[in-house]
Amino acid sequence: MRTLRYIIGLISLICILLIILLYPPEASVYLGLIYVDFSKRALFILILCSALCLFRIIKGPTAPDRIVAIDIFGILIIGFCAVLSISTKRNWYIDIGIAWALQSFISTLALAKYLEGRDFDE
Amino acid sequence: MSEIIGFIFIIIGLAFDLFGCLGLIRLPDVYNRLQASTKCVTLGTCGILFGMLFIVGFTASGIKAILCALFLLLTSPVAAHALSRAAHISGVKLWEASVVDKYEEDGK
Numbered sequence: 001m002r003t004l005r006y007i008i009g010l011i012s013l014i015c016i017l018l019i020i021l022l023y024p025p026e027a028s029v030y031l032g033l034i035y036v037d038f039s040k041r042a043l044f045i046l047i048l049c050s051a052l053c054l055f056r057i058i059k060g061p062t063a064p065d066r067i068v069a070i071d072i073f074g075i076l077i078i079g080f081c082a083v084l085s086i087s088t089k090r091n092w093y094i095d096i097g098i099a100w101a102l103q104s105f106i107s108t109l110a111l112a113k114y115l116e117g118r119d120f121d122e
Numbered sequence: 123m124s125e126i127i128g129f130i131f132i133i134i135g136l137a138f139d140l141f142g143c144l145g146l147i148r149l150p151d152v153y154n155r156l157q158a159s160t161k162c163v164t165l166g167t168c169g170i171l172f173g174m175l176f177i178v179g180f181t182a183s184g185i186k187a188i189l190c191a192l193f194l195l196l197t198s199p200v201a202a203h204a205l206s207r208a209a210h211i212s213g214v215k216l217w218e219a220s221v222v223d224k225y226e227e228d229g230k
Contacts, residue, residue, distance in 0.1 A: 013140070021136075045136045045139070046136070048140065049139050056155075062209075064208065065155065067205060068152065068159055072146060072162050075162055075166070075198070076167070078190065083170065085183055086178065091182055091183040094174075098186065101190055101193055101194055105200075109200075109204055112201075112204040112205045115211070116211045116212065
């Protein structure tokens with residue numbers, strides 16, 4: 001019974017994803033603007049994911065929960081930058097992604113060290 | 123043709139992002155959530171970046187995308203490991219139905 005519930009949930013999630021991705025396109029696709037139409041749907045899914053992360057940041061019972069959610073939020077922003085760089089054909093969006101990856105890694109390590117109860121110069 | 127391969131990579135990445143964030147909501151424990159949400163990084167965002175490489179080709183932004191993916195693959199497991207160790211040291215309890223805790227056994 002429990003396995004059946006899991007299978008139904010997985011199938012419905014995949015259906016939601018496919019409905020978002022394969023919804024009948026706007027007229028802009030026929031004008032050759034397929035990147036714009038695709039990146040709109042990709043950004044919609046990424047915004048959904050970041051709303052879930054924000055829920056965990058607000059509700060998380062302990063501090064490590066919030067730090068995990070903030071880390072994943074930064075990772076999603078790198079995906080944002082990649083999709084925007086594809087759709088607008090501008091190079092410098094991916095530079096923002098690289099800088100955000102560096103900053104997210106260092107801030108996660110610093111917060112982990114703070115949670116262990118050590119100083120930053122040990 | 124390479125554009126279609128890139129779109130398929132991006133769709134796989136988006137699916138893994140969505141499943142990882144759902145795991146962040148649904149699972150009962152810090153460690154379980156960490157285990158679900160690191161899949162967001164290695165398959166989700168790296169999938170999107172490899173798809174971008176296939177779409178734009180070996181231009182400046184494509185090489186920057188593959189550099190960003192390599193950096194993420196190197197650093198994010200280190201960050202997740204440090205975070206789980208810090209959570210264990212700071213005294214976050216495991217879920218009641220957890221079976222084994224090797225880190226606690228080795229500490230004694």
